[in-house]
Amino acid sequence: MLDFSILTDNIDLYMKGFVNTIKISIIGLVASFILGNLIAVFRLAPVKLLNFIGAVYVEVIRNIPLILTGFFFYNGLSYFHINLSGFIAGTIALSIYTAAFIAEAVRAGIQSVDKGQLEAARSTGLTYTQAMRYVVLPQAIKIVIPPIGNQFLNLVKNSSILGVFAGLDLMYYADLIHEKTWITFDTYIFVGMFYLILTIPLSLLVNYLERRLARSS
Amino acid sequence: MGKVKKWLAAGLVFILAAALVAGCGKSKSTGGSGSASDDPIKKIEDRGKLVVGVKYDTYLFGYKDPKTGNVEGFDVDIAKAISKKIFGDKVKVELKEVTSKTRIPMLQNGDVDMVVATMTISPDRKKVVDFSDVYFDAGQSLLVKKGSKIKSVKDLTKGTKVLTVKGATSGDNVRKAAPDTTVLEYENYQEAFTALKSGKGDALTTDNSILYGMAAQDSNYQVVGGTFTKEPYGIAMKKGNTKLVKAVNKALKELKDSGEYDKIKNKWIKE
Numbered sequence: 001m002l003d004f005s006i007l008t009d010n011i012d013l014y015m016k017g018f019v020n021t022i023k024i025s026i027i028g029l030v031a032s033f034i035l036g037n038l039i040a041v042f043r044l045a046p047v048k049l050l051n052f053i054g055a056v057y058v059e060v061i062r063n064i065p066l067i068l069t070g071f072f073f074y075n076g077l078s079y080f081h082i083n084l085s086g087f088i089a090g091t092i093a094l095s096i097y098t099a100a101f102i103a104e105a106v107r108a109g110i111q112s113v114d115k116g117q118l119e120a121a122r123s124t125g126l127t128y129t130q131a132m133r134y135v136v137l138p139q140a141i142k143i144v145i146p147p148i149g150n151q152f153l154n155l156v157k158n159s160s161i162l163g164v165f166a167g168l169d170l171m172y173y174a175d176l177i178h179e180k181t182w183i184t185f186d187t188y189i190f191v192g193m194f195y196l197i198l199t200i201p202l203s204l205l206v207n208y209l210e211r212r213l214a215r216s217s
Numbered sequence: 218m219g220k221v222k223k224w225l226a227a228g229l230v231f232i233l234a235a236a237l238v239a240g241c242g243k244s245k246s247t248g249g250s251g252s253a254s255d256d257p258i259k260k261i262e263d264r265g266k267l268v269v270g271v272k273y274d275t276y277l278f279g280y281k282d283p284k285t286g287n288v289e290g291f292d293v294d295i296a297k298a299i300s301k302k303i304f305g306d307k308v309k310v311e312l313k314e315v316t317s318k319t320r321i322p323m324l325q326n327g328d329v330d331m332v333v334a335t336m337t338i339s340p341d342r343k344k345v346v347d348f349s350d351v352y353f354d355a356g357q358s359l360l361v362k363k364g365s366k367i368k369s370v371k372d373l374t375k376g377t378k379v380l381t382v383k384g385a386t387s388g389d390n391v392r393k394a395a396p397d398t399t400v401l402e403y404e405n406y407q408e409a410f411t412a413l414k415s416g417k418g419d420a421l422t423t424d425n426s427i428l429y430g431m432a433a434q435d436s437n438y439q440v441v442g443g444t445f446t447k448e449p450y451g452i453a454m455k456k457g458n459t460k461l462v463k464a465v466n467k468a469l470k471e472l473k474d475s476g477e478y479d480k481i482k483n484k485w486i487k488e
Binding site for chain 1: 388389
Protein backbone atom coordinates (compact mmCIF):
# COMPACT_ATOMS: atom_id res chain seq x y z
CA MET A 1 0.00 0.00 0.00
CA LEU A 2 1.14 3.52 -0.66
CA ASP A 3 2.27 5.45 2.37
CA PHE A 4 0.11 8.58 2.12
CA SER A 5 1.91 10.18 5.06
CA ILE A 6 4.75 10.91 2.60
CA LEU A 7 2.29 12.97 0.57
CA THR A 8 0.73 14.75 3.55
CA ASP A 9 4.01 15.34 5.42
CA ASN A 10 5.70 16.84 2.37
CA ILE A 11 2.72 18.49 0.72
CA ASP A 12 4.40 21.92 0.95
CA LEU A 13 7.40 20.66 -1.06
CA TYR A 14 5.23 18.79 -3.55
CA MET A 15 3.07 21.89 -4.06
CA LYS A 16 6.07 24.19 -4.53
CA GLY A 17 7.32 21.93 -7.28
CA PHE A 18 3.87 21.42 -8.77
CA VAL A 19 3.14 25.14 -8.98
CA ASN A 20 6.52 25.78 -10.59
CA THR A 21 5.97 22.99 -13.09
CA ILE A 22 2.63 24.59 -14.01
CA LYS A 23 4.35 27.94 -14.48
CA ILE A 24 7.11 26.42 -16.61
CA SER A 25 4.50 24.58 -18.69
CA ILE A 26 2.31 27.62 -19.34
CA ILE A 27 5.23 29.86 -20.27
CA GLY A 28 6.68 27.03 -22.36
CA LEU A 29 3.40 26.38 -24.17
CA VAL A 30 2.92 30.01 -25.18
CA ALA A 31 6.55 30.67 -26.08
CA SER A 32 7.07 27.46 -28.04
CA PHE A 33 3.79 27.96 -29.94
CA ILE A 34 4.72 31.48 -31.03
CA LEU A 35 8.31 30.57 -31.86
CA GLY A 36 7.32 27.33 -33.58
CA ASN A 37 4.88 29.13 -35.88
CA LEU A 38 7.46 31.78 -36.66
CA ILE A 39 10.00 29.14 -37.65
CA ALA A 40 7.37 27.37 -39.78
CA VAL A 41 6.73 30.64 -41.61
CA PHE A 42 10.48 30.97 -42.13
CA ARG A 43 10.62 27.52 -43.65
CA LEU A 44 7.71 28.15 -46.04
CA ALA A 45 8.18 31.80 -46.95
CA PRO A 46 9.25 32.45 -50.55
CA VAL A 47 12.63 33.78 -49.35
CA LYS A 48 15.63 31.45 -49.63
CA LEU A 49 17.54 32.96 -46.69
CA LEU A 50 14.58 32.52 -44.32
CA ASN A 51 14.11 28.92 -45.51
CA PHE A 52 17.73 28.25 -44.67
CA ILE A 53 17.54 29.81 -41.21
CA GLY A 54 14.38 27.86 -40.44
CA ALA A 55 15.90 24.57 -41.62
CA VAL A 56 19.08 25.08 -39.59
CA TYR A 57 17.07 25.90 -36.47
CA VAL A 58 14.91 22.81 -36.73
CA GLU A 59 17.71 20.39 -37.61
CA VAL A 60 20.08 21.63 -34.93
CA ILE A 61 17.65 21.98 -32.05
CA ARG A 62 15.64 18.81 -32.54
CA ASN A 63 18.77 16.69 -32.99
CA ILE A 64 20.41 17.75 -29.73
CA PRO A 65 19.25 16.19 -26.45
CA LEU A 66 17.09 18.59 -24.47
CA ILE A 67 19.26 18.19 -21.39
CA LEU A 68 22.28 19.46 -23.31
CA THR A 69 20.36 22.51 -24.49
CA GLY A 70 19.31 23.02 -20.89
CA PHE A 71 22.90 22.92 -19.63
CA PHE A 72 23.91 25.30 -22.40
CA PHE A 73 21.52 27.93 -21.11
CA TYR A 74 22.33 27.16 -17.48
CA ASN A 75 26.13 26.80 -17.40
CA GLY A 76 27.17 27.48 -20.99
CA LEU A 77 25.92 31.04 -21.13
CA SER A 78 28.00 32.00 -18.12
CA TYR A 79 31.03 31.95 -20.44
CA PHE A 80 29.37 34.96 -22.06
CA HIS A 81 28.66 36.47 -18.63
CA ILE A 82 24.96 35.72 -18.81
CA ASN A 83 23.85 34.11 -15.59
CA LEU A 84 20.39 32.53 -15.66
CA SER A 85 18.68 30.66 -12.84
CA GLY A 86 17.76 27.01 -13.38
CA PHE A 87 14.10 27.97 -13.69
CA ILE A 88 14.67 30.55 -16.44
CA ALA A 89 17.39 28.63 -18.29
CA GLY A 90 15.25 25.49 -18.24
CA THR A 91 12.10 27.25 -19.44
CA ILE A 92 13.98 28.87 -22.32
CA ALA A 93 15.58 25.55 -23.32
CA LEU A 94 12.25 23.78 -23.13
CA SER A 95 10.51 26.43 -25.29
CA ILE A 96 13.26 26.47 -27.91
CA TYR A 97 13.35 22.68 -28.05
CA THR A 98 9.58 22.22 -28.35
CA ALA A 99 9.35 25.03 -30.92
CA ALA A 100 11.44 22.96 -33.37
CA PHE A 101 8.88 20.14 -33.23
CA ILE A 102 5.93 22.51 -33.46
CA ALA A 103 7.52 24.19 -36.49
CA GLU A 104 7.77 20.82 -38.20
CA ALA A 105 4.16 19.95 -37.36
CA VAL A 106 2.89 23.28 -38.69
CA ARG A 107 5.02 23.08 -41.84
CA ALA A 108 3.83 19.55 -42.57
CA GLY A 109 0.21 20.63 -42.00
CA ILE A 110 0.43 23.57 -44.36
CA GLN A 111 2.23 21.59 -47.02
CA SER A 112 -0.40 18.87 -46.86
CA VAL A 113 -2.96 21.36 -48.18
CA ASP A 114 -3.02 20.86 -51.94
CA LYS A 115 -0.85 23.30 -53.88
CA GLY A 116 -3.78 24.00 -56.23
CA GLN A 117 -5.63 25.69 -53.37
CA LEU A 118 -2.95 28.36 -53.02
CA GLU A 119 -2.68 28.79 -56.78
CA ALA A 120 -6.46 29.09 -57.15
CA ALA A 121 -6.63 31.64 -54.35
CA ARG A 122 -3.80 33.67 -55.86
CA SER A 123 -5.50 33.62 -59.29
CA THR A 124 -8.61 35.22 -57.78
CA GLY A 125 -6.41 38.20 -56.95
CA LEU A 126 -5.54 37.49 -53.29
CA THR A 127 -2.04 38.29 -52.16
CA TYR A 128 0.20 35.49 -50.83
CA THR A 129 -0.52 36.49 -47.24
CA GLN A 130 -4.27 36.72 -47.86
CA ALA A 131 -4.33 33.37 -49.62
CA MET A 132 -2.51 31.82 -46.70
CA ARG A 133 -4.76 33.41 -44.13
CA TYR A 134 -8.17 32.77 -45.68
CA VAL A 135 -7.64 29.60 -47.68
CA VAL A 136 -4.65 27.52 -46.64
CA LEU A 137 -4.34 28.01 -42.87
CA PRO A 138 -7.98 27.22 -41.95
CA GLN A 139 -7.56 23.85 -43.64
CA ALA A 140 -4.08 23.25 -42.22
CA ILE A 141 -5.04 23.91 -38.62
CA LYS A 142 -7.19 20.80 -38.41
CA ILE A 143 -4.30 18.65 -39.54
CA VAL A 144 -1.90 20.39 -37.19
CA ILE A 145 -3.84 20.22 -33.92
CA PRO A 146 -3.13 16.59 -32.97
CA PRO A 147 0.67 16.74 -33.46
CA ILE A 148 0.86 20.08 -31.65
CA GLY A 149 -1.16 18.62 -28.80
CA ASN A 150 1.39 15.83 -28.56
CA GLN A 151 4.20 18.35 -28.38
CA PHE A 152 2.43 20.21 -25.58
CA LEU A 153 2.13 16.98 -23.61
CA ASN A 154 5.80 16.29 -24.23
CA LEU A 155 6.65 19.76 -23.03
CA VAL A 156 4.94 19.24 -19.68
CA LYS A 157 6.70 15.91 -19.18
CA ASN A 158 10.07 17.17 -20.46
CA SER A 159 9.96 19.97 -17.92
CA SER A 160 11.19 17.31 -15.47
CA ILE A 161 14.76 17.81 -16.75
CA LEU A 162 14.88 21.14 -14.89
CA GLY A 163 15.39 19.07 -11.75
CA VAL A 164 19.00 18.33 -12.65
CA PHE A 165 20.09 21.95 -12.66
CA ALA A 166 18.12 23.18 -9.69
CA GLY A 167 15.15 24.39 -11.74
CA LEU A 168 12.88 24.10 -8.69
CA ASP A 169 10.30 22.06 -10.63
CA LEU A 170 8.31 19.06 -9.42
CA MET A 171 11.14 16.61 -10.13
CA TYR A 172 13.65 18.73 -8.21
CA TYR A 173 11.47 18.81 -5.12
CA ALA A 174 10.76 15.10 -5.56
CA ASP A 175 14.48 14.40 -5.15
CA LEU A 176 14.55 16.54 -2.00
CA ILE A 177 11.57 14.69 -0.56
CA HIS A 178 13.25 11.42 -1.45
CA GLU A 179 16.40 12.27 0.44
CA LYS A 180 14.28 13.00 3.50
CA THR A 181 12.13 9.87 3.38
CA TRP A 182 14.33 7.34 1.53
CA ILE A 183 11.07 5.65 0.52
CA THR A 184 11.76 5.72 -3.19
CA PHE A 185 8.75 3.98 -4.66
CA ASP A 186 6.03 5.93 -2.86
CA THR A 187 7.76 9.30 -3.20
CA TYR A 188 7.95 9.06 -6.97
CA ILE A 189 4.54 7.44 -7.43
CA PHE A 190 3.05 10.64 -6.00
CA VAL A 191 5.20 12.65 -8.41
CA GLY A 192 3.71 10.66 -11.27
CA MET A 193 0.23 11.48 -9.99
CA PHE A 194 1.00 15.19 -9.98
CA TYR A 195 2.14 15.01 -13.60
CA LEU A 196 -1.06 13.17 -14.52
CA ILE A 197 -3.12 15.95 -12.91
CA LEU A 198 -1.53 18.24 -15.49
CA THR A 199 -1.31 16.03 -18.55
CA ILE A 200 -4.66 14.24 -18.54
CA PRO A 201 -6.79 17.43 -18.79
CA LEU A 202 -4.43 18.72 -21.47
CA SER A 203 -4.80 15.47 -23.37
CA LEU A 204 -8.62 15.65 -23.09
CA LEU A 205 -8.58 19.25 -24.29
CA VAL A 206 -6.61 18.30 -27.39
CA ASN A 207 -9.03 15.47 -28.14
CA TYR A 208 -11.97 17.85 -27.73
CA LEU A 209 -10.48 20.46 -30.08
CA GLU A 210 -9.75 17.79 -32.63
CA ARG A 211 -13.35 16.57 -32.61
CA ARG A 212 -14.80 20.07 -32.72
CA LEU A 213 -12.72 21.14 -35.67
CA ALA A 214 -13.52 17.94 -37.51
CA ARG A 215 -17.24 18.69 -37.09
CA SER A 216 -16.92 22.24 -38.43
CA SER A 217 -15.63 21.10 -41.80
CA MET B 218 32.21 12.48 3.12
CA GLY B 219 28.77 12.64 1.58
CA LYS B 220 28.71 9.11 0.27
CA VAL B 221 29.64 7.83 3.68
CA LYS B 222 26.72 9.63 5.21
CA LYS B 223 24.41 8.27 2.57
CA TRP B 224 25.32 4.82 3.73
CA LEU B 225 24.83 5.80 7.30
CA ALA B 226 21.38 6.97 6.39
CA ALA B 227 20.72 3.68 4.67
CA GLY B 228 21.32 2.54 8.18
CA LEU B 229 21.95 -0.52 10.17
CA VAL B 230 20.77 -2.75 7.33
CA PHE B 231 24.05 -2.24 5.55
CA ILE B 232 26.10 -2.80 8.68
CA LEU B 233 24.20 -5.99 9.41
CA ALA B 234 24.59 -7.19 5.83
CA ALA B 235 28.29 -6.42 5.98
CA ALA B 236 28.58 -8.36 9.21
CA LEU B 237 26.77 -11.29 7.62
CA VAL B 238 28.96 -11.26 4.53
CA ALA B 239 32.04 -11.11 6.71
CA GLY B 240 30.76 -13.93 8.87
CA CYS B 241 30.19 -16.17 5.88
CA GLY B 242 33.42 -15.26 4.21
CA LYS B 243 35.79 -16.13 7.01
CA SER B 244 37.36 -19.02 5.13
CA LYS B 245 38.54 -16.58 2.48
CA SER B 246 40.85 -14.92 4.99
CA THR B 247 44.37 -14.48 3.74
CA GLY B 248 45.54 -15.08 7.26
CA GLY B 249 46.18 -11.42 8.01
CA SER B 250 44.33 -11.44 11.25
CA GLY B 251 42.82 -14.87 11.54
CA SER B 252 41.95 -15.13 15.19
CA ALA B 253 42.15 -12.43 17.77
CA SER B 254 44.29 -14.50 20.10
CA ASP B 255 47.19 -14.52 17.62
CA ASP B 256 49.49 -11.55 17.73
CA PRO B 257 48.44 -9.48 14.70
CA ILE B 258 51.65 -7.49 14.70
CA LYS B 259 53.78 -10.63 14.60
CA LYS B 260 51.66 -12.02 11.77
CA ILE B 261 52.18 -8.89 9.68
CA GLU B 262 55.90 -8.97 10.39
CA ASP B 263 56.13 -12.61 9.34
CA ARG B 264 54.28 -11.86 6.14
CA GLY B 265 56.54 -8.91 5.42
CA LYS B 266 53.72 -6.66 4.27
CA LEU B 267 50.95 -4.58 5.72
CA VAL B 268 47.84 -4.58 3.56
CA VAL B 269 46.06 -1.21 3.76
CA GLY B 270 42.70 -0.43 2.23
CA VAL B 271 42.57 3.06 0.73
CA LYS B 272 40.27 4.82 -1.69
CA TYR B 273 41.37 5.18 -5.30
CA ASP B 274 38.86 7.84 -6.28
CA THR B 275 39.07 10.53 -3.64
CA TYR B 276 41.22 13.43 -4.69
CA LEU B 277 43.87 14.44 -2.09
CA PHE B 278 43.10 11.47 0.20
CA GLY B 279 43.42 8.30 -1.83
CA TYR B 280 43.58 8.82 -5.56
CA LYS B 281 44.95 6.73 -8.39
CA ASP B 282 46.61 9.11 -10.79
CA PRO B 283 45.38 8.02 -14.22
CA LYS B 284 48.64 9.21 -15.84
CA THR B 285 51.20 7.54 -13.58
CA GLY B 286 49.07 4.77 -12.10
CA ASN B 287 50.36 5.67 -8.63
CA VAL B 288 47.98 5.76 -5.69
CA GLU B 289 48.67 8.80 -3.60
CA GLY B 290 47.13 11.12 -1.06
CA PHE B 291 46.92 12.03 2.59
CA ASP B 292 45.49 8.63 3.62
CA VAL B 293 48.24 6.81 1.71
CA ASP B 294 51.04 8.83 3.31
CA ILE B 295 49.56 8.42 6.78
CA ALA B 296 49.35 4.66 6.27
CA LYS B 297 52.99 4.51 5.13
CA ALA B 298 54.19 6.68 8.01
CA ILE B 299 52.35 4.58 10.58
CA SER B 300 53.72 1.35 9.09
CA LYS B 301 57.22 2.76 9.29
CA LYS B 302 56.71 3.73 12.94
CA ILE B 303 55.41 0.30 13.95
CA PHE B 304 57.38 -2.06 11.74
CA GLY B 305 60.33 -0.03 10.52
CA ASP B 306 61.63 -1.09 7.10
CA LYS B 307 60.93 -4.79 7.66
CA VAL B 308 57.39 -4.53 6.40
CA LYS B 309 56.23 -3.18 3.04
CA VAL B 310 52.91 -1.41 2.64
CA GLU B 311 50.60 -2.97 0.08
CA LEU B 312 47.65 -0.82 -1.00
CA LYS B 313 44.28 -2.27 -1.89
CA GLU B 314 41.34 -0.36 -3.26
CA VAL B 315 38.30 -0.09 -1.00
CA THR B 316 35.08 1.84 -1.44
CA SER B 317 32.61 3.03 1.15
CA LYS B 318 30.64 -0.11 0.38
CA THR B 319 33.46 -2.67 0.53
CA ARG B 320 35.74 -1.44 3.28
CA ILE B 321 34.00 -3.06 6.27
CA PRO B 322 33.50 -6.49 4.64
CA MET B 323 37.10 -6.49 3.40
CA LEU B 324 38.35 -5.68 6.86
CA GLN B 325 36.30 -8.45 8.39
CA ASN B 326 37.35 -10.97 5.75
CA GLY B 327 40.97 -10.24 6.50
CA ASP B 328 41.55 -8.96 2.95
CA VAL B 329 43.07 -5.84 4.46
CA ASP B 330 44.77 -5.29 7.82
CA MET B 331 43.55 -1.73 8.20
CA VAL B 332 41.44 0.79 6.37
CA VAL B 333 42.58 4.39 5.93
CA ALA B 334 39.83 5.64 3.65
CA THR B 335 38.12 8.90 4.70
CA MET B 336 36.10 6.84 7.15
CA THR B 337 34.09 8.71 9.75
CA ILE B 338 34.13 7.25 13.26
CA SER B 339 30.48 6.61 14.08
CA PRO B 340 28.71 4.67 16.85
CA ASP B 341 27.14 2.30 14.32
CA ARG B 342 30.48 1.43 12.77
CA LYS B 343 32.16 1.07 16.16
CA LYS B 344 29.92 -1.93 16.74
CA VAL B 345 31.53 -3.85 13.87
CA VAL B 346 35.10 -2.51 13.62
CA ASP B 347 37.71 -0.96 15.92
CA PHE B 348 38.86 2.58 15.29
CA SER B 349 42.12 4.34 16.03
CA ASP B 350 42.15 7.84 17.46
CA VAL B 351 41.03 10.59 15.10
CA TYR B 352 43.61 11.21 12.38
CA PHE B 353 41.72 13.89 10.49
CA ASP B 354 39.04 16.30 11.65
CA ALA B 355 36.69 16.36 8.73
CA GLY B 356 33.43 18.24 8.85
CA GLN B 357 31.13 20.24 6.67
CA SER B 358 32.61 23.50 5.48
CA LEU B 359 32.21 26.12 2.75
CA LEU B 360 33.98 26.60 -0.57
CA VAL B 361 33.85 30.14 -1.97
CA LYS B 362 35.47 32.19 -4.69
CA LYS B 363 38.54 33.99 -3.40
CA GLY B 364 37.57 37.46 -2.21
CA SER B 365 34.00 36.45 -1.46
CA LYS B 366 32.24 38.32 1.31
CA ILE B 367 31.25 34.97 2.79
CA LYS B 368 33.74 34.04 5.46
CA SER B 369 31.82 31.47 7.47
CA VAL B 370 28.43 29.84 7.78
CA LYS B 371 27.23 32.91 9.73
CA ASP B 372 27.46 35.00 6.55
CA LEU B 373 24.88 32.80 4.82
CA THR B 374 22.05 35.22 5.45
CA LYS B 375 18.88 35.96 3.55
CA GLY B 376 19.51 36.48 -0.14
CA THR B 377 22.55 34.22 -0.31
CA LYS B 378 22.54 30.95 -2.19
CA VAL B 379 24.45 27.88 -1.13
CA LEU B 380 24.96 24.89 -3.39
CA THR B 381 25.23 21.24 -2.40
CA VAL B 382 24.53 17.72 -3.59
CA LYS B 383 21.32 15.70 -3.44
CA GLY B 384 21.26 12.56 -1.34
CA ALA B 385 23.80 13.71 1.23
CA THR B 386 23.05 15.15 4.64
CA SER B 387 24.92 18.34 3.68
CA GLY B 388 21.72 20.06 2.61
CA ASP B 389 19.96 19.44 5.89
CA ASN B 390 23.03 20.41 7.92
CA VAL B 391 23.36 23.78 6.22
CA ARG B 392 19.62 24.47 6.46
CA LYS B 393 19.99 23.99 10.21
CA ALA B 394 23.16 26.05 10.51
CA ALA B 395 21.92 28.86 8.24
CA PRO B 396 18.11 28.78 8.10
CA ASP B 397 17.73 31.96 5.99
CA THR B 398 19.90 30.97 3.05
CA THR B 399 18.56 29.40 -0.15
CA VAL B 400 19.87 25.88 -0.73
CA LEU B 401 20.18 24.54 -4.29
CA GLU B 402 20.96 20.85 -4.71
CA TYR B 403 22.66 19.14 -7.65
CA GLU B 404 23.11 15.60 -8.92
CA ASN B 405 26.82 15.26 -8.07
CA TYR B 406 29.85 17.21 -6.83
CA GLN B 407 31.10 17.99 -10.30
CA GLU B 408 27.79 19.60 -11.31
CA ALA B 409 27.60 21.52 -8.06
CA PHE B 410 31.14 22.85 -8.56
CA THR B 411 30.36 23.81 -12.16
CA ALA B 412 27.30 25.67 -10.90
CA LEU B 413 29.43 27.53 -8.34
CA LYS B 414 31.93 28.45 -11.05
CA SER B 415 29.18 29.78 -13.31
CA GLY B 416 27.87 31.96 -10.50
CA LYS B 417 24.71 30.12 -9.49
CA GLY B 418 25.48 30.46 -5.81
CA ASP B 419 27.69 32.17 -3.25
CA ALA B 420 29.16 29.04 -1.68
CA LEU B 421 29.33 25.29 -2.05
CA THR B 422 28.96 23.16 1.05
CA THR B 423 29.89 19.57 1.85
CA ASP B 424 32.63 17.77 3.81
CA ASN B 425 35.84 19.79 3.84
CA SER B 426 37.82 16.78 2.57
CA ILE B 427 35.96 17.02 -0.73
CA LEU B 428 36.08 20.83 -0.79
CA TYR B 429 39.89 20.82 -0.41
CA GLY B 430 40.04 18.59 -3.47
CA MET B 431 37.97 21.11 -5.44
CA ALA B 432 40.11 24.00 -4.23
CA ALA B 433 43.21 22.09 -5.35
CA GLN B 434 41.72 21.75 -8.84
CA ASP B 435 40.89 25.44 -9.19
CA SER B 436 42.99 27.92 -7.27
CA ASN B 437 40.36 30.66 -7.63
CA TYR B 438 38.39 28.93 -4.89
CA GLN B 439 39.14 28.40 -1.21
CA VAL B 440 37.71 26.68 1.84
CA VAL B 441 36.63 29.14 4.54
CA GLY B 442 35.15 29.31 8.01
CA GLY B 443 36.27 26.00 9.53
CA THR B 444 33.78 23.18 10.02
CA PHE B 445 30.24 23.39 11.33
CA THR B 446 29.66 19.64 11.67
CA LYS B 447 31.96 16.96 13.02
CA GLU B 448 33.11 14.02 10.91
CA PRO B 449 36.21 12.67 12.63
CA TYR B 450 38.12 10.25 10.40
CA GLY B 451 39.65 7.17 12.03
CA ILE B 452 41.73 4.22 10.91
CA ALA B 453 39.58 1.10 11.04
CA MET B 454 40.83 -2.33 12.04
CA LYS B 455 39.17 -5.66 12.55
CA LYS B 456 37.10 -5.88 15.73
CA GLY B 457 39.08 -7.20 18.68
CA ASN B 458 42.47 -6.31 17.21
CA THR B 459 43.36 -4.36 20.35
CA LYS B 460 47.10 -4.78 20.05
CA LEU B 461 47.23 -3.34 16.55
CA VAL B 462 44.89 -0.48 17.52
CA LYS B 463 47.20 0.42 20.40
CA ALA B 464 50.25 0.32 18.17
CA VAL B 465 48.54 2.53 15.58
CA ASN B 466 47.48 5.06 18.22
CA LYS B 467 51.01 5.18 19.58
CA ALA B 468 52.42 5.71 16.09
CA LEU B 469 49.83 8.38 15.37
CA LYS B 470 50.76 10.24 18.55
CA GLU B 471 54.46 10.07 17.73
CA LEU B 472 53.80 11.39 14.24
CA LYS B 473 51.82 14.28 15.65
CA ASP B 474 54.41 15.08 18.33
CA SER B 475 57.32 14.98 15.91
CA GLY B 476 55.62 17.31 13.46
CA GLU B 477 55.70 14.68 10.75
CA TYR B 478 51.91 14.56 10.74
CA ASP B 479 51.67 18.29 10.02
CA LYS B 480 54.19 17.90 7.23
CA ILE B 481 52.06 15.23 5.58
CA LYS B 482 48.88 17.23 6.12
CA ASN B 483 50.33 20.42 4.68
CA LYS B 484 51.59 18.51 1.67
CA TRP B 485 48.02 17.64 0.67
CA ILE B 486 45.71 20.07 2.35
CA LYS B 487 46.16 23.77 1.85
CA GLU B 488 44.13 25.64 4.41
